[in-house]
Amino acid sequence: MDGNIFDIKRFALHDGPGIRTTLFMTGCPLDCLWCHNPESRVHFKENGGKSRKVDSTYVIEELKKDLVFFEESGGGVTFSGGEPLHQPEFLVAILKEMKNNMIHTALDTTGFVDRSVINDVFPYTDLFLYDLKVMDPEKHKKFTGVDNKQILDNLKFIFDNNGVVRIRFPLIPGYNDDKENISDMINFLKDLTNSPIIDLLPYHRLGISKYKKLNIDSSTEFLSPSSDDRIQEVEEMLKINGFKVGIGG
């Protein structure tokens, strides 16, 4: 089965536990102003994008290559993007094969997808790396182009079904690092789970050069990363509320 990917990165250290190989899949239904992987949204080498069409058997072979290191480190494969759930059949085909090989799987997702797709991948996903960006529906729509109701509902569904989740919270100065957003997030998550784990992902400027390369305008071009003090403040807020916090992915 064919699918579209834009990279396979081995010895990826920031996408879940242990030594991992990350598959970057093309295409995303969201349009986040701060996206650091803009190439994921560009299809088939348009505008210099790296997206390529590949067969799932090829991908499976590539993903299995570091098996020995997955085993030694408690690592595995991470599906990222883009939005991996954007290509559900391709993804499920690969996920199944990973589980046949007893490889740990992590899914880095926005959660903006039909429930049926979550249902399809759920049995083969060991860990959801689930993005929570903005709690306020209006702002979410404004910053990402889509409504967050489905995202929040799906997250609840995963928790209700005892899925293992790490929340990924990209900290974008001026967009979602305000107190209100953070307390909304805390309250929402506390209802879902007793032991929330959250990764704070401070905004970095690595994506900027990609925008230039791709000839895409970026409205966050002049955004600076959060200060270390601010990151620490947010971290404290989360910790006081019983969250386990990681910095960076």
Next chain:
Amino acid sequence: MNERIKKLREQSLNAVNKISVERAVLLTEFYGSVEARGKSIPVQRALSFKYILENKDIPMNDGELIVGERGPEPKATSTYPEVCVHNINDLEMIDEREKVSFKADEKVKKIYEEQIIPYWENRSIRDIMFSRLPREWKDSYNAGVFTEFLEQRSPGHTVLGEKMFGKGMEDLIAEIDDSVSKLDLINDPDSPAKIEELNAMRISAEAIVLYAKRYAEKLEEMSFSEKDPMRRSELNKMAEICRKVPAVKPGTFHEALQHYWFLHVGVITELNPWDSFNPGRLDQHLIGFFNEGIDNGSLTKESAKELLSSFWVKFNNHPAPPKMGVTARESNTYTDFTLINVGGVKPDGSDAVNELSYLILEVIEEMRILQPSSMIQVSKKNPDSFIKRALKIISTGFGQPSIFNTDAIIQELTSQGKNITDARAGGASGCVESGAFGTESYILSGYFNLAKIFEITLNNGFDPRTKKKIGLGTGMPGKFSSFDELLDAFREQVEHFAGIKIRGNNIIGDVYSGNMPAPFLSLLIEDCIKNGVDYNSGGARYSTTYIQGVGLGSLTDSLASVKYNVFDNKHITMNELLNALDKNFDGYDDIRKNFIEETPKYGNDEDYPDELAVEVFNIFHDSVDGRNGPRKSVHRINMLPTTSHVYFGSVIGALPDGRKKGEPLSEGISPVQSADRNGPSAVLKSASKIDHLRTGGTLLNQKFTPSFFKDETSLNRIISLIRGYFRLDGHHIQFNVVDASTLKDAKKEPEKYRDLIVRVAGYSDYFVDLVEELQDEIIKRTEHEAI
């Protein structure tokens, strides 16, 4: 680090490398004396050794706890005119050269001119050797197809075993007497030679005891005039120790270190063997003394550490004797390759990591000096915490310790026929060489330039640089209709040159066996005494001769390029390719770009090139492995370069991987610089496809930026990387943790970075002492891996 150690360390770091004529003068005096006349060669050698030890200066460094120097002061380095006699030009070159120089003043040159050269000219091993080696050996040597380890330094490549920490010279003399008494003087026609050899061993054993006694006397004298009561009592204690060891076996931790050091000085005074000498499994040898000292209160952890630190300085005081010519280029360093082994398994196979292993790591971390080099042995039985402790030292950018796979080493050694207990008592020495410590003579005979042989194959046996036909006529590659034909031609050429090298090894082995026995070293390696046969004649229990393959990555990529671009995809014809190489890619920029960027490369875990690496490895292995060698040895291969990949690159024109004329080759089994693009796990997967267990060592270099070592989680991942590689039977891995900007600054302002030590290839070296090409190579690699 206490004041005493600080002072000793500083003294060692600041000492100037210079040539000392003391040994050469004493040796020459002896050989010109009546005493030398009418004696067998082994006895002459032993008596000259004794004469040197009786008459050499016995310096004491202020505050030191372990005594004995090869020369009259730290880094005053002996020469060995009986092996290789330097002429005045050589001395001037050694004095003046920019890198790895040794001061040689007018006095040195005068003594050489008047005494040393007149006696040893045309008598040295080097002279004898070159007069006996055939023309095709010399042609290949001059073309840079291989190097020769034994032309300036004698066979050594061995390590002391545990037994020698439980024996004194008196015990060995008793063994010698026993061996003599068992000789069958009627039915064994070799018995007269054995008697001479055993007598020589006895003289050598007595000589080292005499040397220790001289120190005992000196220390006693010093204690009389010493005002500080603390130091006075130390000097008295040291005198007592020198009265005891190495005559009888050591009984305490301090005695064990002094015992070893006397043996070390003995070995490097007798001759200039490669890799100096080596106490090997130090944590294993000393743990008994350590525990006993702690238990009976005579030793504390602090005093043990101080003694070890003092011991460490002694190694640093002894640079490798000056090398010149090709030998200097293949091993361009002051390091003399003592490699302390820590960890691994015990002879019964159980986890050997002990309290002393960690204490030794602490010493390594604190001392941060070039010598001795250090490594950890990692078996699947050793705990991760042990690796983590070592990684914390590595993360400081010191390049030490390197990391070895004990389980692989044991399999390598047992598959060569060693019994499992001897194999478990072994480890790695020099750069990465597997050996059974205390029982094996495993001689490296020379680097073997696999990429050069490919160039010669592409030229139908002709060497474009020396303009001589030195290979076989295996056909013009333009006429080959398949890649397999090219590979067959290459195989024939490798077999041809391996034959020339092995023939040379046999001659050189005979030269050493007949002219340059090493009776003192023979005392220390089992079963020379029992056999009544010298180390250099095959007396050791196990004898192996290695040829070290160089350029695996460059050669693989070159073959892959020809296969991919000429045969499989027909991007270019063979003749066009040869033209581009001949022109050093001048006017062929697009083709070169294509070769570099669009052609499969070794090091990315892709089977297309990696299968060729395996093919090349097998061709080299099958051409060498199992063939008989000198000293009743068997030839084996290993894959390491020291610095020869720079020299070997300098004699090769452009290669099909896009490498330009004269550029360094890839080192060890590492990929070509910057050719690996899928990260470290892919490199390790590629490197593990060759069968490490059929070698006596492989070398893999991984350079990381500090971010990979920044916290516990990162360290755990590095541990997993190591464990994974070792599960795949990888032999060795070393990490350079340093950022490129630091290296660039060091290159620009060497005076500010004198102490910057980096991992080169199986050893660490001062960055500023490296030749420029090597500096650039390390910078390039470090930049490439920066994230």
